[in-house]
Amino acid sequence: MNILGLRIGHDASAALIVDGKIIADVAEERFSRIKNDGSFPLRSVQYCLEAGGITAKELDGIATPSRSFVEHLFIFFGFPAVFETIRFSTVAPPTKKQEMPVKKPSLFQKLFETPPQEESLEEESQEVRIFVSSQQERFREPYKASWVPELPFYQKPFALAAHCKLYLVEHHIAHAASACFTSGLNNGKALCVTMDGIGEGISNAVWRFENNRLQCLATYDGKTSLGWFYAASTEAIGWRQSRDEWKMMGLAPFGKPHPGALQGFYPQFKDGDCIEPHNFGDFGRWNDHGANHYHCGDAKELAPIAQALGHENFAAEVQRVSEKQAMNFILPWLEREQCRNLFCAGGFFLNVKFNQKIWYTGKLDRHWVYPNSGDPGLSVGAGLMAFYHEHPEQPNASLEDLYKGPEFSDAEIEQILDDRLISYTVHDNIAEKAAELLEKNYVLGWFQGRMEAGPRALGNRSILMSPLHEENRDIINKKIKYRETFRPFCPSMLHEKAGEYLVNPRDALYMVISFDAQPGAKQRIPAVIHVDETARPHMVKRETNPVYYDLIQAFGDRTGEYVILNTSFNVKGEPIVCTPREAIKCFYDTGMDALILGNYVIEKAALPK
Structure with a gap:
């Protein structure tokens, strides 16, 4: 079908x-x-x-x-x-x-x-x-x-x-x-929670998923929207709603929460229900070349609070409020359902720090967040x-991967390079060549196989660098991404090595949860450990992405650390690259040192040999 x-x-x-x-x-x-x-x-x-x-x-x-x-x-x-x-x-x-x-x-x-x-x-x-x-x-x-x-x-x-x-x-x-239908759960029960800004009058919903059947337990309207609270707070700092919430999450660890400072601007939950709704008023919208800017009236009132607290402290309080209220909402539902399996979707669950917090409660045996959980995943x-x-009788299967976009053959890549008179070398063992360049501390554009679905680069449309040097984080933010210096980067690591770097990790194949770093990890891989000593990992299995796995393994064999710094192949404000042409444009318009397209390597002429 x-x-x-x-x-x-x-x-x-x-x-x-x-x-x-x-x-x-x-x-x-x-x-x-x-x-x-x-x-x-x-x-x-x-x-x-x-x-x-x-x-x-x-x-x-x-x-x-x-x-x-x-x-x-x-x-x-x-x-x-x-x-x-x-x-x-x-x-x-x-x-x-x-x-x-x-x-x-x-x-x-x-x-x-x-x-x-x-x-x-x-x-x-x-x-x-x-x-x-x-x-x-x-x-x-x-x-x-x-x-x-x-x-x-x-x-x-x-x-x-x-x-x-x-x-x-x-x-x-x-x-x-x-x-639910990407979870692989066919026997037993899970609680499913969906949370976003709003969709068809609903901001939060609770579901029972049992024996491959989905049942709705409760729905909540826009006055209960923690997604809207986070979005309005993002706008108050001067960032764009439904796009820049990552910045709020990344900035929060640099500040200190101020309990009570945002009282009256968010809905409050207790025992799984909303006890104090919040009227966000009307939202405005401006369509800008096909994409929307959103405006919430609360942003104007929140802006002076953000200025008075300082953006770092304001972000910390927004994150604290969001975590506390979401915990007050979700945990009682788990108790009501007598369930230790939690499935999640909706844009709110792209908040990796909240996902970490609920996993670390110890109240979950299984925690599955659909990785493309925002509206593109609908x-x-x-x-x-x-x-x-x-076909209700057919079992659902666990999500295998997110490599669901276009791909380009080596012949297509070679033709594109030849047509543009670009010099290149070809390598049979591209993973070993990439590891060699990373060991030299090159910044690599890495373009392989099918493009990833969702907001994260998972080793097919990525910019890579060694995680061994703390300054590499600033190098990529300033020379490549052209974005704020506080923004953290992901460690792509071999799945079987995760316990060496992370505290109490679960499977994290899609970069939707963070974990505390093991003692000493910040000294070993400082470029991918955030200021609060957490990391948002991408665990890599060989059967899912063999070339990328071999690259990480080759880098580990050279350096002793089976981790590389990974960020999406784009600059701030642009989508992740899709085609070789877009990768080439991004390469020459940024401070990247080398570009690897399939088995083809391009190095900038000014680099020392």
Whole structure:
């Protein structure tokens, strides 16, 4: 079964699910080069179909993370005259006396006629509030209006087969599905928590995942949003919401919390429930070349507090509040469910320091955070929810890797280099060559295999350097990334060596959790240990990425430390590079010393030989 997942909106993306397996997953920003691009993910769709070796007519379903019709779907896809729509929602399906709630009148109230009969496929009781409803839709041609997109002659809609279904998956259901159906848990129970700014009126939700079935236990509206609190605080410092929250998290360890300083600006939780909601007011939005800037009114009031405390102390207090309130929310739910397995998704869980804090409580046996947990990961979640609705008997598998984007052969790379008259050398053992350059303290651009999905570079689109010298952190921040000097870097390490560097680690293959560093680790690998003596690791298994594993092993054989400094292959404010051309541009526009594309090595002429 072929299902195309589509996220339409900010951080647009597409994913292809084939028989429950993620074949492709990519954000539109990687093709457009516009960070957080909110355009229709046309090139992402084209790539997913190409990666799967199929045409749109071979799709059995399209799944989108919205319980309402998304207008652009019916512009870019040629749906048949009559097609089946299946809606997943935490809101009960309509009856003769009740209509399905909608946020506002939609264009597609005009574009569709719904026959009077409707089949309700209520999968769970109203107590757990997950509903699936199915109905037949009739498609009409769109009205001609300036605000309705109209494709030029040369851009044909993707033609769909008559049997292709449309799955409308509520925002937080898609988040929950992304975590649960990539967990590999088929027997037993897990508590799943989803938290973000807001999606379709929901900011936080709690789920029970048992025997490969997802049930909703509770939902909470925007007045309970810790994601909005963190975003408003980010804006108050002068940074961009939904993009720069990493900076807040990285700055916090440099300051000291000031309890009470932010009282009244955040929701408060106790015993698993919100006891004091916070009205954040209206949010503003400015679309800037396809990507949104967001504004929360609280930011104006928080800004003088940030100035008075100092940004470091303000960040520390924001992080303290967020951790405390999220713990007050999640831990009681684990107790209620008598459960020691926690699955998480939603942008809030990109906070690696909170993930560390809850892991270190000792109350978890299993802790799984879907690594692409922000809104770009909704494409996968919507697609998986649709698949397991159709095939509930099929076990879900643990996520194998996130290498789901484009790749380029050595022949393609060589042609690109030759066309640009760029000198290079070719090496049969590229891992050994890279280790040699890292031992010399070169800064390397490293471009291999399929591009990673999600916000982290996992050894295929990375900038690398030796972790042995403390000043290397500043070198990359200043000469390569052009960003704030307090920003930390990831240690990529051999999976089996993690215990030598980290305290009480669990599997951390995707850089979504930090750990305390072992005594003495800061002296051994100072460039990748943060000021608070923690590290956000990327543990590498040979079966997942053999070339990158061999590189780390070769560096360790040379230096005694089986760790390298890893950061994403981009400069501040730009998406991670996707193609060799983009890697070459970034290489020559920064202070990198050498670039490795596949088995090809480019070194800058000024380097000493």
